[in-house]
Amino acid sequence: MDVLQKSVVTPLQPVLKPIVEALPQPVHDAIISLISAPCHKALVLDLNLVEDSACTSLAISKALGIAIVGASAVVKVPQILKLINSRSSAGVSFASYALETASLLITLSYSVRNGFPFSTFGETALIAIQDVAIGVLVLTFAGRSVAAATFVAIVAAAVYALLFDQNLIDGQTMAYLQTGAGALGVASKLPQIYAIWKEGGTGQLSAFAVFNYLFGSLSRIFTTLQEVEDKLILYGFIAGFSLNLILAAQMVYYWNSPAPKQKTASSAKIAEKPVPTSSFAQSSSASPRPGSKTPTTRRRG
Template identity: 75%
Template sequence: MDTIQNSVITPLQPYLAPIVSAIPEPVHDAVLSLIGKSCHGALLVDLDVTKDPACTSLAISKALGIAIVGASAVVKIPQILKLINSRSSAGVSFVSYALETASLLITLSYGVRNQFPFSTYGETALIAVQDIAIGVLVLNYAGRSAAAAAFIAVVAASVYALLFDQTLVDAQTMSYLQAGAGALGVASKAPQIYTIWRNGGTGQLSAFTVFNYLLGSMSRIFTTLQEVDDKFILYGFIGGFTLNVILAIQMLWYWNAPAPKQKSAPRPKAVEKAPSAQSTGASPRPSVKTPTTRRRG
Protein backbone atom coordinates (compact mmCIF):
# COMPACT_ATOMS: atom_id res chain seq x y z
CA MET A 1 0.00 0.00 0.00
CA ASP A 2 2.91 2.36 0.63
CA THR A 3 3.96 2.01 -3.00
CA ILE A 4 0.45 2.83 -4.22
CA GLN A 5 0.18 5.78 -1.85
CA ASN A 6 3.56 7.28 -2.79
CA SER A 7 3.54 6.59 -6.52
CA VAL A 8 -0.12 7.09 -7.38
CA ILE A 9 -2.31 8.76 -4.77
CA THR A 10 0.08 11.39 -3.34
CA PRO A 11 0.98 12.89 -6.77
CA LEU A 12 -2.74 13.02 -7.63
CA GLN A 13 -3.91 14.56 -4.34
CA PRO A 14 -3.92 18.17 -5.67
CA TYR A 15 -6.31 17.06 -8.41
CA LEU A 16 -8.38 14.65 -6.30
CA ALA A 17 -8.98 17.00 -3.36
CA PRO A 18 -11.30 19.39 -5.29
CA ILE A 19 -13.25 16.40 -6.61
CA VAL A 20 -13.69 14.99 -3.09
CA SER A 21 -14.85 18.36 -1.74
CA ALA A 22 -17.46 18.55 -4.50
CA ILE A 23 -18.98 15.14 -3.69
CA PRO A 24 -22.63 15.59 -2.61
CA GLU A 25 -23.48 15.09 1.05
CA PRO A 26 -25.72 12.04 0.43
CA VAL A 27 -22.74 10.23 -1.10
CA HIS A 28 -20.63 10.99 1.97
CA ASP A 29 -23.46 9.69 4.16
CA ALA A 30 -23.63 6.47 2.14
CA VAL A 31 -19.87 5.94 2.49
CA LEU A 32 -20.10 6.64 6.23
CA SER A 33 -22.80 4.00 6.63
CA LEU A 34 -20.67 1.47 4.76
CA ILE A 35 -17.19 1.91 6.25
CA GLY A 36 -17.66 4.10 9.33
CA LYS A 37 -16.45 7.56 10.32
CA SER A 38 -12.76 6.80 10.88
CA CYS A 39 -12.33 4.95 7.59
CA HIS A 40 -14.30 7.62 5.76
CA GLY A 41 -11.94 10.27 7.09
CA ALA A 42 -8.79 8.31 6.28
CA LEU A 43 -9.70 7.12 2.80
CA LEU A 44 -12.04 9.72 1.34
CA VAL A 45 -11.19 12.95 3.17
CA ASP A 46 -7.43 12.50 3.74
CA LEU A 47 -6.90 10.28 0.67
CA ASP A 48 -4.49 8.08 2.61
CA VAL A 49 -4.69 4.30 2.17
CA THR A 50 -1.77 3.67 4.56
CA LYS A 51 -3.21 5.34 7.67
CA ASP A 52 -5.31 2.31 8.63
CA PRO A 53 -4.76 -0.89 6.58
CA ALA A 54 -7.93 -2.40 8.06
CA CYS A 55 -9.94 0.43 6.53
CA THR A 56 -8.46 -0.27 3.11
CA SER A 57 -9.38 -3.96 3.34
CA LEU A 58 -12.89 -3.08 4.51
CA ALA A 59 -13.37 -0.60 1.67
CA ILE A 60 -12.22 -3.17 -0.89
CA SER A 61 -14.57 -5.74 0.62
CA LYS A 62 -17.52 -3.35 0.52
CA ALA A 63 -16.76 -2.38 -3.08
CA LEU A 64 -16.55 -6.04 -4.11
CA GLY A 65 -19.78 -6.83 -2.27
CA ILE A 66 -21.67 -4.02 -3.97
CA ALA A 67 -20.23 -5.03 -7.34
CA ILE A 68 -21.30 -8.65 -6.79
CA VAL A 69 -24.83 -7.61 -5.82
CA GLY A 70 -25.05 -5.35 -8.86
CA ALA A 71 -23.70 -7.99 -11.25
CA SER A 72 -26.00 -10.64 -9.79
CA ALA A 73 -29.00 -8.77 -11.18
CA VAL A 74 -27.97 -9.77 -14.70
CA VAL A 75 -25.57 -12.68 -14.18
CA LYS A 76 -28.03 -15.31 -15.44
CA ILE A 77 -29.96 -13.22 -17.94
CA PRO A 78 -27.76 -14.57 -20.81
CA GLN A 79 -28.64 -18.11 -19.71
CA ILE A 80 -32.36 -17.28 -19.68
CA LEU A 81 -32.17 -15.66 -23.12
CA LYS A 82 -30.21 -18.59 -24.51
CA LEU A 83 -32.90 -21.02 -23.35
CA ILE A 84 -35.71 -18.87 -24.75
CA ASN A 85 -34.03 -18.32 -28.12
CA SER A 86 -33.12 -21.97 -28.64
CA ARG A 87 -36.33 -23.32 -27.05
CA SER A 88 -34.20 -26.20 -25.84
CA SER A 89 -32.85 -27.18 -22.42
CA ALA A 90 -30.17 -29.52 -23.81
CA GLY A 91 -27.08 -29.60 -21.62
CA VAL A 92 -28.70 -27.73 -18.71
CA SER A 93 -29.36 -29.69 -15.51
CA PHE A 94 -32.61 -28.92 -13.66
CA VAL A 95 -31.37 -30.73 -10.55
CA SER A 96 -28.40 -28.36 -10.43
CA TYR A 97 -30.62 -25.27 -10.45
CA ALA A 98 -33.11 -26.75 -7.97
CA LEU A 99 -30.35 -27.48 -5.46
CA GLU A 100 -28.82 -24.05 -5.94
CA THR A 101 -32.21 -22.39 -5.44
CA ALA A 102 -32.65 -24.21 -2.13
CA SER A 103 -29.15 -23.18 -1.02
CA LEU A 104 -29.72 -19.53 -1.97
CA LEU A 105 -33.07 -19.27 -0.18
CA ILE A 106 -31.56 -20.66 3.02
CA THR A 107 -28.53 -18.34 2.81
CA LEU A 108 -30.80 -15.35 2.16
CA SER A 109 -32.98 -16.16 5.18
CA TYR A 110 -29.92 -16.77 7.37
CA GLY A 111 -28.42 -13.41 6.43
CA VAL A 112 -31.68 -11.54 7.04
CA ARG A 113 -32.27 -13.18 10.42
CA ASN A 114 -28.72 -12.55 11.64
CA GLN A 115 -28.77 -8.96 10.32
CA PHE A 116 -25.56 -9.37 8.33
CA PRO A 117 -24.56 -6.48 6.02
CA PHE A 118 -26.69 -6.68 2.88
CA SER A 119 -23.57 -6.42 0.73
CA THR A 120 -22.47 -9.85 2.05
CA TYR A 121 -25.55 -11.79 0.91
CA GLY A 122 -27.74 -9.49 -1.22
CA GLU A 123 -26.99 -11.28 -4.46
CA THR A 124 -28.66 -14.46 -3.20
CA ALA A 125 -32.12 -12.92 -3.61
CA LEU A 126 -31.47 -11.76 -7.18
CA ILE A 127 -29.81 -14.99 -8.28
CA ALA A 128 -32.55 -17.10 -6.68
CA VAL A 129 -35.21 -15.34 -8.78
CA GLN A 130 -33.21 -16.03 -11.94
CA ASP A 131 -32.61 -19.65 -10.92
CA ILE A 132 -36.34 -20.17 -10.47
CA ALA A 133 -36.98 -18.77 -13.96
CA ILE A 134 -34.31 -21.06 -15.45
CA GLY A 135 -35.72 -24.09 -13.63
CA VAL A 136 -39.20 -23.40 -14.99
CA LEU A 137 -37.87 -22.94 -18.53
CA VAL A 138 -35.85 -26.16 -18.38
CA LEU A 139 -38.88 -28.16 -17.26
CA ASN A 140 -41.20 -26.54 -19.82
CA TYR A 141 -38.86 -27.17 -22.73
CA ALA A 142 -38.50 -30.76 -21.54
CA GLY A 143 -42.29 -31.16 -21.80
CA ARG A 144 -42.88 -31.25 -18.02
CA SER A 145 -45.22 -28.31 -17.40
CA ALA A 146 -46.84 -29.96 -14.36
CA ALA A 147 -43.44 -30.38 -12.72
CA ALA A 148 -42.70 -26.68 -13.38
CA ALA A 149 -45.90 -25.68 -11.57
CA ALA A 150 -45.03 -27.96 -8.64
CA PHE A 151 -41.54 -26.43 -8.49
CA ILE A 152 -42.99 -22.92 -8.18
CA ALA A 153 -45.37 -24.07 -5.43
CA VAL A 154 -42.54 -25.64 -3.40
CA VAL A 155 -40.42 -22.49 -3.74
CA ALA A 156 -43.29 -20.25 -2.61
CA ALA A 157 -43.94 -22.42 0.45
CA SER A 158 -40.23 -22.42 1.33
CA VAL A 159 -39.97 -18.62 1.09
CA TYR A 160 -42.95 -18.22 3.41
CA ALA A 161 -41.58 -20.68 5.97
CA LEU A 162 -38.03 -19.28 5.98
CA LEU A 163 -38.63 -15.54 5.69
CA PHE A 164 -42.17 -14.55 6.64
CA ASP A 165 -43.08 -16.99 9.41
CA GLN A 166 -40.11 -17.51 11.70
CA THR A 167 -42.15 -19.66 14.08
CA LEU A 168 -41.99 -22.57 11.63
CA VAL A 169 -38.18 -22.56 11.54
CA ASP A 170 -36.47 -21.41 14.74
CA ALA A 171 -32.95 -19.96 15.03
CA GLN A 172 -31.34 -23.28 15.95
CA THR A 173 -32.93 -25.07 13.00
CA MET A 174 -31.89 -22.17 10.77
CA SER A 175 -28.26 -22.71 11.80
CA TYR A 176 -28.52 -26.38 10.86
CA LEU A 177 -30.09 -25.45 7.53
CA GLN A 178 -27.29 -22.98 6.81
CA ALA A 179 -24.74 -25.71 7.49
CA GLY A 180 -26.58 -27.85 4.97
CA ALA A 181 -26.92 -24.94 2.53
CA GLY A 182 -23.18 -24.88 2.04
CA ALA A 183 -23.26 -28.55 1.11
CA LEU A 184 -26.27 -27.95 -1.17
CA GLY A 185 -24.48 -25.11 -2.92
CA VAL A 186 -21.49 -27.34 -3.57
CA ALA A 187 -23.65 -30.31 -4.58
CA SER A 188 -25.65 -28.15 -7.00
CA LYS A 189 -22.61 -27.96 -9.29
CA ALA A 190 -22.12 -31.73 -9.47
CA PRO A 191 -25.17 -32.55 -11.70
CA GLN A 192 -24.16 -29.83 -14.17
CA ILE A 193 -20.57 -31.08 -14.27
CA TYR A 194 -21.82 -34.63 -14.87
CA THR A 195 -24.28 -33.50 -17.57
CA ILE A 196 -21.51 -31.73 -19.49
CA TRP A 197 -19.22 -34.75 -19.20
CA ARG A 198 -21.97 -37.16 -20.30
CA ASN A 199 -23.04 -35.06 -23.30
CA GLY A 200 -19.50 -34.20 -24.34
CA GLY A 201 -20.46 -30.53 -24.63
CA THR A 202 -21.92 -27.58 -22.73
CA GLY A 203 -25.12 -27.41 -24.78
CA GLN A 204 -27.18 -24.31 -23.93
CA LEU A 205 -25.07 -23.44 -20.87
CA SER A 206 -24.01 -19.77 -20.91
CA ALA A 207 -20.28 -19.05 -20.73
CA PHE A 208 -21.01 -15.55 -19.37
CA THR A 209 -22.86 -17.08 -16.41
CA VAL A 210 -20.16 -19.67 -15.69
CA PHE A 211 -17.23 -17.24 -15.66
CA ASN A 212 -19.09 -14.57 -13.72
CA TYR A 213 -20.01 -17.17 -11.13
CA LEU A 214 -16.34 -18.09 -10.85
CA LEU A 215 -15.30 -14.49 -10.20
CA GLY A 216 -18.22 -13.92 -7.84
CA SER A 217 -17.49 -16.96 -5.68
CA MET A 218 -13.81 -15.98 -5.46
CA SER A 219 -14.75 -12.45 -4.38
CA ARG A 220 -17.23 -13.79 -1.84
CA ILE A 221 -14.44 -15.67 -0.06
CA PHE A 222 -12.64 -12.35 0.47
CA THR A 223 -15.75 -10.42 1.61
CA THR A 224 -16.73 -13.20 4.03
CA LEU A 225 -13.26 -13.22 5.59
CA GLN A 226 -13.40 -9.45 6.01
CA GLU A 227 -16.96 -8.88 7.21
CA VAL A 228 -18.64 -12.09 8.39
CA ASP A 229 -17.18 -14.31 11.08
CA ASP A 230 -19.13 -17.42 10.08
CA LYS A 231 -17.34 -20.62 9.09
CA PHE A 232 -20.48 -22.20 7.62
CA ILE A 233 -20.74 -19.47 5.00
CA LEU A 234 -16.99 -19.36 4.35
CA TYR A 235 -16.64 -23.11 3.75
CA GLY A 236 -19.66 -23.05 1.45
CA PHE A 237 -18.08 -20.35 -0.72
CA ILE A 238 -14.75 -22.19 -0.81
CA GLY A 239 -16.42 -25.42 -1.93
CA GLY A 240 -18.53 -23.59 -4.50
CA PHE A 241 -15.47 -21.81 -5.90
CA THR A 242 -13.67 -25.15 -6.32
CA LEU A 243 -16.48 -26.64 -8.40
CA ASN A 244 -16.93 -23.39 -10.33
CA VAL A 245 -13.30 -23.79 -11.39
CA ILE A 246 -14.16 -27.25 -12.77
CA LEU A 247 -17.16 -25.83 -14.66
CA ALA A 248 -15.00 -23.08 -16.14
CA ILE A 249 -12.42 -25.64 -17.26
CA GLN A 250 -15.18 -27.71 -18.90
CA MET A 251 -16.50 -24.61 -20.64
CA LEU A 252 -13.05 -23.95 -22.13
CA TRP A 253 -12.46 -27.62 -22.99
CA TYR A 254 -15.78 -28.04 -24.84
CA TRP A 255 -15.81 -24.50 -26.26
CA ASN A 256 -16.19 -25.54 -29.90
CA ALA A 257 -18.14 -28.75 -29.29
CA PRO A 258 -21.57 -28.80 -31.01
CA ALA A 259 -24.65 -28.63 -28.79
CA PRO A 260 -26.14 -32.06 -28.07
CA LYS A 261 -29.29 -32.75 -30.07
CA GLN A 262 -32.27 -34.72 -28.90
CA LYS A 263 -32.41 -38.11 -30.51
CA SER A 264 -35.42 -38.65 -32.74
CA ALA A 265 -37.20 -41.95 -32.98
CA PRO A 266 -36.06 -44.01 -36.00
CA ARG A 267 -38.51 -44.01 -38.87
CA PRO A 268 -39.88 -47.41 -39.92
CA LYS A 269 -38.56 -48.53 -43.27
CA ALA A 270 -41.16 -48.67 -46.01
CA VAL A 271 -41.72 -52.23 -47.25
CA GLU A 272 -42.00 -52.34 -51.02
CA LYS A 273 -44.97 -54.43 -51.98
CA ALA A 274 -44.97 -56.49 -55.16
CA PRO A 275 -47.90 -55.69 -57.47
CA SER A 276 -50.57 -58.32 -57.09
CA ALA A 277 -52.37 -59.67 -60.14
CA GLN A 278 -56.12 -59.24 -60.19
CA SER A 279 -57.98 -62.53 -60.24
CA THR A 280 -60.56 -62.50 -63.07
CA GLY A 281 -61.10 -66.21 -63.55
CA ALA A 282 -59.59 -66.13 -67.04
CA SER A 283 -56.08 -67.08 -67.96
CA PRO A 284 -53.89 -64.19 -68.93
CA ARG A 285 -53.29 -63.60 -72.58
CA PRO A 286 -49.79 -64.11 -73.90
CA SER A 287 -47.96 -60.99 -74.93
CA VAL A 288 -46.74 -62.50 -78.22
CA LYS A 289 -48.91 -63.06 -81.24
CA THR A 290 -50.02 -66.62 -82.04
CA PRO A 291 -50.19 -67.97 -85.59
CA THR A 292 -53.56 -67.52 -87.33
CA THR A 293 -55.40 -69.86 -89.75
CA ARG A 294 -56.92 -66.99 -91.64
CA ARG A 295 -55.86 -66.96 -95.28
CA ARG A 296 -54.40 -63.85 -96.68
CA GLY A 297 -55.30 -62.58 -100.05
Protein backbone atom coordinates in the same frame (compact mmCIF):
# COMPACT_ATOMS: atom_id res chain seq x y z
CA MET B 1 -0.65 -0.10 -0.83
CA ASP B 2 2.45 1.98 -0.08
CA VAL B 3 3.42 1.92 -3.74
CA LEU B 4 -0.13 2.84 -4.81
CA GLN B 5 -0.23 5.67 -2.28
CA LYS B 6 3.12 7.15 -3.31
CA SER B 7 2.90 6.65 -7.05
CA VAL B 8 -0.80 7.38 -7.71
CA VAL B 9 -2.83 8.83 -4.84
CA THR B 10 -0.35 11.37 -3.45
CA PRO B 11 0.48 12.96 -6.84
CA LEU B 12 -3.25 13.19 -7.64
CA GLN B 13 -4.29 14.68 -4.29
CA PRO B 14 -4.44 18.29 -5.62
CA VAL B 15 -6.92 17.08 -8.24
CA LEU B 16 -8.87 14.64 -6.05
CA LYS B 17 -9.31 16.94 -3.03
CA PRO B 18 -11.69 19.41 -4.77
CA ILE B 19 -13.71 16.51 -6.17
CA VAL B 20 -14.11 14.94 -2.73
CA GLU B 21 -15.10 18.26 -1.17
CA ALA B 22 -17.68 18.81 -3.90
CA LEU B 23 -19.45 15.52 -3.17
CA PRO B 24 -22.95 16.07 -1.71
CA GLN B 25 -23.50 15.19 1.94
CA PRO B 26 -25.78 12.19 1.17
CA VAL B 27 -22.85 10.56 -0.64
CA HIS B 28 -20.59 11.07 2.38
CA ASP B 29 -23.32 9.69 4.65
CA ALA B 30 -23.65 6.60 2.48
CA ILE B 31 -19.90 6.00 2.60
CA ILE B 32 -19.88 6.45 6.38
CA SER B 33 -22.68 3.89 6.73
CA LEU B 34 -20.60 1.41 4.77
CA ILE B 35 -17.10 1.83 6.23
CA SER B 36 -17.62 3.91 9.42
CA ALA B 37 -16.68 7.56 10.14
CA PRO B 38 -12.97 6.98 11.00
CA CYS B 39 -12.39 5.03 7.77
CA HIS B 40 -14.32 7.66 5.80
CA LYS B 41 -12.01 10.37 7.15
CA ALA B 42 -8.83 8.39 6.46
CA LEU B 43 -9.70 7.10 2.99
CA VAL B 44 -12.00 9.74 1.54
CA LEU B 45 -11.24 13.05 3.24
CA ASP B 46 -7.52 12.52 3.84
CA LEU B 47 -6.98 10.28 0.79
CA ASN B 48 -4.62 8.10 2.79
CA LEU B 49 -4.66 4.39 1.96
CA VAL B 50 -1.89 3.35 4.34
CA GLU B 51 -2.94 5.05 7.56
CA ASP B 52 -5.19 2.16 8.60
CA SER B 53 -4.84 -1.14 6.71
CA ALA B 54 -8.05 -2.44 8.28
CA CYS B 55 -9.98 0.44 6.73
CA THR B 56 -8.44 -0.24 3.34
CA SER B 57 -9.35 -3.93 3.51
CA LEU B 58 -12.89 -3.08 4.61
CA ALA B 59 -13.30 -0.58 1.76
CA ILE B 60 -12.10 -3.15 -0.77
CA SER B 61 -14.49 -5.72 0.68
CA LYS B 62 -17.44 -3.32 0.52
CA ALA B 63 -16.59 -2.36 -3.06
CA LEU B 64 -16.37 -6.01 -4.08
CA GLY B 65 -19.62 -6.82 -2.30
CA ILE B 66 -21.50 -4.01 -4.01
CA ALA B 67 -20.01 -5.02 -7.37
CA ILE B 68 -21.08 -8.64 -6.84
CA VAL B 69 -24.63 -7.61 -5.91
CA GLY B 70 -24.80 -5.34 -8.94
CA ALA B 71 -23.44 -7.97 -11.32
CA SER B 72 -25.75 -10.64 -9.90
CA ALA B 73 -28.75 -8.76 -11.28
CA VAL B 74 -27.71 -9.79 -14.79
CA VAL B 75 -25.30 -12.69 -14.24
CA LYS B 76 -27.73 -15.32 -15.56
CA VAL B 77 -29.67 -13.21 -18.02
CA PRO B 78 -27.47 -14.49 -20.91
CA GLN B 79 -28.33 -18.05 -19.85
CA ILE B 80 -32.05 -17.22 -19.82
CA LEU B 81 -31.84 -15.57 -23.26
CA LYS B 82 -29.86 -18.50 -24.65
CA LEU B 83 -32.55 -20.95 -23.53
CA ILE B 84 -35.36 -18.79 -24.94
CA ASN B 85 -33.66 -18.24 -28.30
CA SER B 86 -32.72 -21.89 -28.79
CA ARG B 87 -35.92 -23.27 -27.24
CA SER B 88 -33.77 -26.14 -26.03
CA SER B 89 -32.40 -27.10 -22.64
CA ALA B 90 -29.67 -29.39 -23.96
CA GLY B 91 -26.63 -29.45 -21.69
CA VAL B 92 -28.42 -27.60 -18.84
CA SER B 93 -29.20 -29.62 -15.71
CA PHE B 94 -32.48 -28.83 -13.93
CA ALA B 95 -31.31 -30.69 -10.83
CA SER B 96 -28.33 -28.34 -10.61
CA TYR B 97 -30.51 -25.22 -10.62
CA ALA B 98 -33.08 -26.70 -8.23
CA LEU B 99 -30.40 -27.55 -5.67
CA GLU B 100 -28.76 -24.16 -6.07
CA THR B 101 -32.10 -22.41 -5.57
CA ALA B 102 -32.63 -24.28 -2.30
CA SER B 103 -29.12 -23.40 -1.13
CA LEU B 104 -29.56 -19.72 -2.00
CA LEU B 105 -32.92 -19.41 -0.24
CA ILE B 106 -31.49 -20.92 2.94
CA THR B 107 -28.39 -18.70 2.86
CA LEU B 108 -30.54 -15.62 2.22
CA SER B 109 -32.80 -16.40 5.18
CA TYR B 110 -29.87 -17.24 7.46
CA SER B 111 -28.10 -13.97 6.60
CA VAL B 112 -31.22 -11.85 7.08
CA ARG B 113 -31.97 -13.41 10.46
CA ASN B 114 -28.39 -12.87 11.67
CA GLY B 115 -28.31 -9.25 10.49
CA PHE B 116 -25.30 -9.62 8.20
CA PRO B 117 -24.44 -6.63 5.97
CA PHE B 118 -26.49 -6.68 2.77
CA SER B 119 -23.32 -6.34 0.70
CA THR B 120 -22.27 -9.82 1.90
CA PHE B 121 -25.36 -11.71 0.75
CA GLY B 122 -27.54 -9.45 -1.42
CA GLU B 123 -26.81 -11.36 -4.61
CA THR B 124 -28.43 -14.53 -3.27
CA ALA B 125 -31.93 -13.10 -3.71
CA LEU B 126 -31.27 -11.87 -7.26
CA ILE B 127 -29.58 -15.09 -8.38
CA ALA B 128 -32.33 -17.22 -6.81
CA ILE B 129 -34.96 -15.40 -8.90
CA GLN B 130 -32.94 -16.05 -12.07
CA ASP B 131 -32.42 -19.70 -11.09
CA VAL B 132 -36.17 -20.19 -10.76
CA ALA B 133 -36.68 -18.69 -14.23
CA ILE B 134 -34.03 -21.00 -15.70
CA GLY B 135 -35.52 -24.04 -13.96
CA VAL B 136 -38.96 -23.24 -15.38
CA LEU B 137 -37.54 -22.82 -18.89
CA VAL B 138 -35.58 -26.08 -18.72
CA LEU B 139 -38.67 -28.04 -17.65
CA THR B 140 -40.92 -26.28 -20.17
CA PHE B 141 -38.64 -26.96 -23.14
CA ALA B 142 -38.36 -30.57 -21.98
CA GLY B 143 -42.17 -30.88 -22.27
CA ARG B 144 -42.80 -30.92 -18.50
CA SER B 145 -45.04 -27.91 -17.94
CA VAL B 146 -46.79 -29.44 -14.91
CA ALA B 147 -43.43 -30.04 -13.23
CA ALA B 148 -42.48 -26.40 -13.94
CA ALA B 149 -45.64 -25.14 -12.19
CA THR B 150 -44.99 -27.47 -9.25
CA PHE B 151 -41.42 -26.17 -8.97
CA VAL B 152 -42.66 -22.56 -8.71
CA ALA B 153 -45.20 -23.54 -6.04
CA ILE B 154 -42.55 -25.31 -3.95
CA VAL B 155 -40.22 -22.29 -4.15
CA ALA B 156 -43.02 -19.94 -3.09
CA ALA B 157 -43.84 -22.13 -0.08
CA ALA B 158 -40.15 -22.29 0.91
CA VAL B 159 -39.81 -18.49 0.72
CA TYR B 160 -42.82 -18.04 2.99
CA ALA B 161 -41.59 -20.60 5.53
CA LEU B 162 -38.00 -19.33 5.66
CA LEU B 163 -38.45 -15.55 5.43
CA PHE B 164 -41.96 -14.54 6.36
CA ASP B 165 -42.94 -16.98 9.11
CA GLN B 166 -40.06 -17.43 11.52
CA ASN B 167 -42.27 -19.35 13.93
CA LEU B 168 -42.09 -22.39 11.67
CA ILE B 169 -38.28 -22.55 11.76
CA ASP B 170 -36.40 -21.38 14.85
CA GLY B 171 -32.83 -20.07 15.00
CA GLN B 172 -31.27 -23.42 15.88
CA THR B 173 -33.02 -25.18 13.02
CA MET B 174 -31.97 -22.35 10.71
CA ALA B 175 -28.33 -22.96 11.66
CA TYR B 176 -28.73 -26.66 10.82
CA LEU B 177 -30.28 -25.73 7.50
CA GLN B 178 -27.38 -23.39 6.73
CA THR B 179 -24.98 -26.27 7.35
CA GLY B 180 -26.97 -28.26 4.83
CA ALA B 181 -27.08 -25.29 2.45
CA GLY B 182 -23.32 -25.49 2.06
CA ALA B 183 -23.65 -29.13 1.06
CA LEU B 184 -26.51 -28.27 -1.29
CA GLY B 185 -24.44 -25.54 -2.90
CA VAL B 186 -21.67 -28.05 -3.55
CA ALA B 187 -24.09 -30.74 -4.72
CA SER B 188 -25.79 -28.30 -7.09
CA LYS B 189 -22.67 -28.17 -9.25
CA LEU B 190 -22.26 -31.94 -9.56
CA PRO B 191 -25.28 -32.63 -11.87
CA GLN B 192 -24.13 -29.86 -14.22
CA ILE B 193 -20.55 -31.16 -14.24
CA TYR B 194 -21.85 -34.66 -14.95
CA ALA B 195 -24.23 -33.43 -17.68
CA ILE B 196 -21.37 -31.69 -19.52
CA TRP B 197 -19.16 -34.75 -19.21
CA LYS B 198 -21.94 -37.08 -20.40
CA GLU B 199 -22.93 -34.92 -23.38
CA GLY B 200 -19.34 -34.17 -24.34
CA GLY B 201 -20.14 -30.47 -24.63
CA THR B 202 -21.60 -27.51 -22.79
CA GLY B 203 -24.75 -27.25 -24.92
CA GLN B 204 -26.84 -24.20 -24.02
CA LEU B 205 -24.79 -23.43 -20.90
CA SER B 206 -23.73 -19.77 -20.81
CA ALA B 207 -19.99 -19.08 -20.55
CA PHE B 208 -20.76 -15.60 -19.20
CA ALA B 209 -22.65 -17.08 -16.24
CA VAL B 210 -20.00 -19.72 -15.53
CA PHE B 211 -17.02 -17.34 -15.43
CA ASN B 212 -18.89 -14.64 -13.54
CA TYR B 213 -19.84 -17.24 -10.95
CA LEU B 214 -16.21 -18.26 -10.66
CA PHE B 215 -14.97 -14.73 -10.00
CA GLY B 216 -17.96 -13.95 -7.80
CA SER B 217 -17.39 -16.96 -5.53
CA LEU B 218 -13.70 -16.06 -5.21
CA SER B 219 -14.60 -12.48 -4.26
CA ARG B 220 -17.16 -13.76 -1.75
CA ILE B 221 -14.41 -15.65 0.09
CA PHE B 222 -12.56 -12.36 0.58
CA THR B 223 -15.64 -10.36 1.66
CA THR B 224 -16.70 -13.09 4.09
CA LEU B 225 -13.25 -13.18 5.68
CA GLN B 226 -13.35 -9.39 6.10
CA GLU B 227 -16.93 -8.83 7.28
CA VAL B 228 -18.57 -12.04 8.50
CA GLU B 229 -17.20 -14.18 11.29
CA ASP B 230 -19.17 -17.27 10.37
CA LYS B 231 -17.40 -20.45 9.29
CA LEU B 232 -20.59 -21.97 7.86
CA ILE B 233 -20.84 -19.22 5.27
CA LEU B 234 -17.09 -19.25 4.54
CA TYR B 235 -16.80 -23.01 3.99
CA GLY B 236 -19.77 -22.93 1.63
CA PHE B 237 -18.14 -20.27 -0.55
CA ILE B 238 -14.81 -22.12 -0.59
CA ALA B 239 -16.47 -25.36 -1.70
CA GLY B 240 -18.56 -23.51 -4.27
CA PHE B 241 -15.46 -21.85 -5.73
CA SER B 242 -13.74 -25.23 -6.10
CA LEU B 243 -16.58 -26.69 -8.17
CA ASN B 244 -17.07 -23.46 -10.12
CA LEU B 245 -13.42 -23.84 -11.08
CA ILE B 246 -14.19 -27.31 -12.48
CA LEU B 247 -17.14 -25.94 -14.48
CA ALA B 248 -14.95 -23.16 -15.88
CA ALA B 249 -12.31 -25.72 -16.85
CA GLN B 250 -14.97 -27.79 -18.64
CA MET B 251 -16.18 -24.68 -20.45
CA VAL B 252 -12.65 -24.05 -21.74
CA TYR B 253 -12.04 -27.71 -22.63
CA TYR B 254 -15.30 -28.10 -24.59
CA TRP B 255 -15.23 -24.57 -26.03
CA ASN B 256 -15.24 -25.66 -29.70
CA SER B 257 -17.30 -28.81 -29.23
CA PRO B 258 -20.63 -28.93 -31.13
CA ALA B 259 -23.73 -28.40 -28.98
CA PRO B 260 -25.50 -31.68 -28.11
CA LYS B 261 -28.90 -32.00 -29.71
CA GLN B 262 -31.87 -32.50 -27.42
CA LYS B 263 -34.41 -35.08 -28.50
CA THR B 264 -37.96 -33.85 -28.32
CA ALA B 265 -41.02 -35.99 -27.78
CA SER B 266 -42.26 -35.45 -31.33
CA SER B 267 -38.94 -36.38 -32.91
CA ALA B 268 -38.76 -39.51 -30.76
CA LYS B 269 -42.18 -40.62 -31.97
CA ILE B 270 -41.20 -40.01 -35.58
CA ALA B 271 -38.04 -42.02 -35.07
CA GLU B 272 -39.95 -44.92 -33.52
CA LYS B 273 -42.69 -44.99 -36.18
CA PRO B 274 -41.92 -47.60 -38.90
CA VAL B 275 -41.68 -46.32 -42.43
CA PRO B 276 -44.46 -47.90 -44.52
CA THR B 277 -43.51 -49.48 -47.82
CA SER B 278 -45.42 -48.72 -50.96
CA SER B 279 -48.35 -50.87 -52.02
CA PHE B 280 -46.56 -51.67 -55.25
CA ALA B 281 -43.54 -52.98 -53.35
CA GLN B 282 -45.75 -55.04 -51.07
CA SER B 283 -47.66 -56.57 -53.97
CA SER B 284 -44.52 -57.24 -55.97
CA SER B 285 -42.70 -58.84 -53.06
CA ALA B 286 -45.64 -60.98 -51.96
CA SER B 287 -45.67 -64.55 -53.25
CA PRO B 288 -48.91 -66.31 -54.27
CA ARG B 289 -50.46 -68.72 -51.83
CA PRO B 290 -50.16 -72.41 -52.64
CA GLY B 291 -53.17 -73.74 -54.49
CA SER B 292 -54.49 -70.36 -55.47
CA LYS B 293 -55.37 -69.60 -59.07
CA THR B 294 -53.18 -67.27 -60.95
CA PRO B 295 -54.22 -65.10 -63.84
CA THR B 296 -53.75 -66.67 -67.31
CA THR B 297 -53.56 -65.34 -70.85
CA ARG B 298 -55.06 -68.49 -72.38
CA ARG B 299 -58.07 -67.77 -74.59
CA ARG B 300 -61.10 -69.89 -74.22
CA GLY B 301 -62.42 -71.39 -77.46
